[in-house]
Amino acid sequence: MKLRTVVNELMCKSTSVGREHLLDVDILLTPESRASMPSNTYLLRPCTYNDYISGKVTAARDEIVLAHSAEEIPTDTCPVGNVVAVTYEGSFHDFCRAFLELPPKLAVCELMRERIFETFLASYDLAHFVKGLNSVLQNPIIVANTELRVLASAGEFPTGESIDAAEIRGVLKSGYISEAVSRAFELDNVNHNIRLAKHSLLSTSSIHHNVWASAIIYSHNLELGRLDVLAYKHPISGFELELIDFASSLLGIMLDRLGAGGERAQAGSSLLADLLAGTFTDETSLYQQTSLLGIKRDMCYCLICVKGSIDADRPHYNKLGKIAARTVKGLLWSAQDDMLAILYPTGVNTATGFDAYHRTKRVLSAHKHFKSFIEHNQVRAFVSEPIENLLSVSARLAQCRALIASARDSWPPMVYFWEKRYAALAGAIGDIDHRDMLVDQRVLAMNRYDQEHGTNYFETMMASIRYPGSPQEAAESLSIHRNTYFYRVNKVRELFYLDYKNGDDRLALSFSAQVLEGMKLYRERL
Incomplete structure (x- = not known):
């Protein structure tokens, strides 16, 4: 216990x-x-x-x-x-x-645990197991997957004409958790709190004041659904919460075994595997194949490489791909040995100039389900340059791999290649001696000077780049007085001959800073 x-x-x-x-x-x-x-x-x-x-x-x-x-x-x-x-x-x-008084209760709890496990071993499908689970817990049960589809239910739910009873009947009849119930769970932060706690929690609905015990169903650290037990027949005790946790772990095994966590993978993933491998050599054969899958020729894409934990393997990424395929219409995915590759549609280019960077970020940022997929499964997404010709997918894969090789813990969950281009470039060049050719030695000396003397000249010059022509904003970003800011930039000009008003010097500073980050030497003693 x-x-x-x-x-x-x-x-x-x-x-x-x-x-x-x-x-x-x-x-x-x-x-x-x-x-x-x-x-x-x-x-x-x-x-x-x-x-x-x-x-x-x-x-x-x-x-x-x-x-x-x-x-x-x-x-x-x-x-x-x-x-x-x-x-x-x-x-x-x-x-x-x-x-x-706890030891006798514990003995009863252990007997209930054994009954749950015996039911699991004897169950031939999900409905049979949930029915057996209800016979142990007595309270009514609902099991839903990540799409809010009701996979199984058992027990005596509230009856009558109350709002609670009518809503539960509607959920069971439609086979999906209703928008109102889902919104109530989100409003009460139930799912968020369970994910943080990593165990089942009691919650009281802010709408109808029902008391539920809820547990997230996981398999191999992947979220497959949720187990909800309604405190209807009797209050849910602390011992029963532990039993619900135990049952959710068994449900994770069952959902994974039965493939009931969601829809099957899309047929297009084999196409993406060929694109990644560079199998297609001409556009004619490529677009003949893509037209069969309903892929529009004028659609723009980006390649997203999703990386999980160090021990993640191809089966793990295969499961991630199945989950990702449900979040975005028209998404293609392919599980690799060390990552999940996703071809993500970003819309048709209608701009006269070039808006692909802005459009890609806007589309990805606006898709809350895809963002939730990244957050809930604790992975990081590396986004390539935009793709207008699908024959360039294999080249975009090389971009993502260079980006992954240069990744830092401080980077956000969604990393865009064009924002980390110089760090990726430095990581792809090779040994340190060759990378050192990319770094302006004045910037290197300033970085070393800061480390040895405890000064902040490097950060000050970076602020001058982030806020061009606005010394007040630059000073505020550093939490220093405007006069202190001017003192520092003048001191940099005096010590290192770097002038923040000179365009070439500003470019040298910005580029060198990115390369230092790619060399894993940024703000470290050299």
Whole structure:
């Protein structure tokens, strides 16, 4: 059982913990179980907060101390080590009595867990498992995928003419979570809070005041859907929250196995694989193939390479591609060994001049579902130069790979090649000696001078580039006085012979700064 479950079951008002991961460790409630205690399990001991503060009680290596306080714990104090402080309405005697009532409840919880797992092993489809889960939890259940499509439901839902009952009936009849319900979940930040917490949470709807226990369903760190349990037959306890977490992990296995997390991949992904490999040699054969897939010849695209964690492999990116295909109409994707490649439509070019950069950023920024895909799956998207001729896709792939090789932790989730061109160029040149030819030595000397003397000349000159002709804005961006700004730029002219009013010097400064970043030497001691 998790320590978080104990805190929830005791209905503690607040929790103060120095190490957040303690709430997710497995604990034992009775010392009799110590002999068979696994190495990663801790014995939980209650005490008063005053005894902990005074040093009368300390936690042994295999123990966690649960310190009781009848009053709010000061926000400026935080327990250290294996100690969790909780605020509880009632005396320490009442707290201990409630604590002693937990072992019998835990035994019942373990039996329910076994029943859930046995149901999972015996289930031949999702509906059968959800029905069995309802027989254990008693409260009604809804399982939906990431498209808000209801995959399964079970249990006795509210009846009658109430708004709650009518809305739930509408959801079950249509087979989709309604816009009103979805909006209520977003308004209450339910999904956001669950993703942050990484476990199920109780929430009360701000519209109809229903109490739900919700858990995100994951498989291989990919979000596949949501498990919602309505507190209708009886209130949901802390033990049941842990059971709901357990059930959501089993649902993740089942959804992945049954392929019920969403629609199948689009047929066009094989076409993109050929484009990436440079299989097509002429436009005629290419557009004969694309016309069969309904791809417009005058449509503009960009290539987006999506990178996940270091251990992400082709099956992982294959699942990501299936999710991405549902977010954008006309999107083509291809899973590679080390990334997911996406051909993203950005609209038809109707401008007299060149608006592709602006249009690409506008289209990607405005598509909230694609942005959510990047955010929720914790990946980064590297966007190539715009594509007007699909034969250039393989060249755009090289751009993205150069961009990925130069990536920094500080970069945003969506990285555009034309904004990081010089960093990518520096990363693609080769060894440090060759890259060094791209850097103006005056800029290099200024960077080194800042490191050795604690000055900020480099940042000041970069501000002069970001705010040309506006020294006031440049000074404000640095949080310094205007006179200090002028002192610095004059000092740079004196020490390094770099004049911020000279166009060539400004270009040298801007280009060199980007190259330094690409060399992983930006603002580091050289």
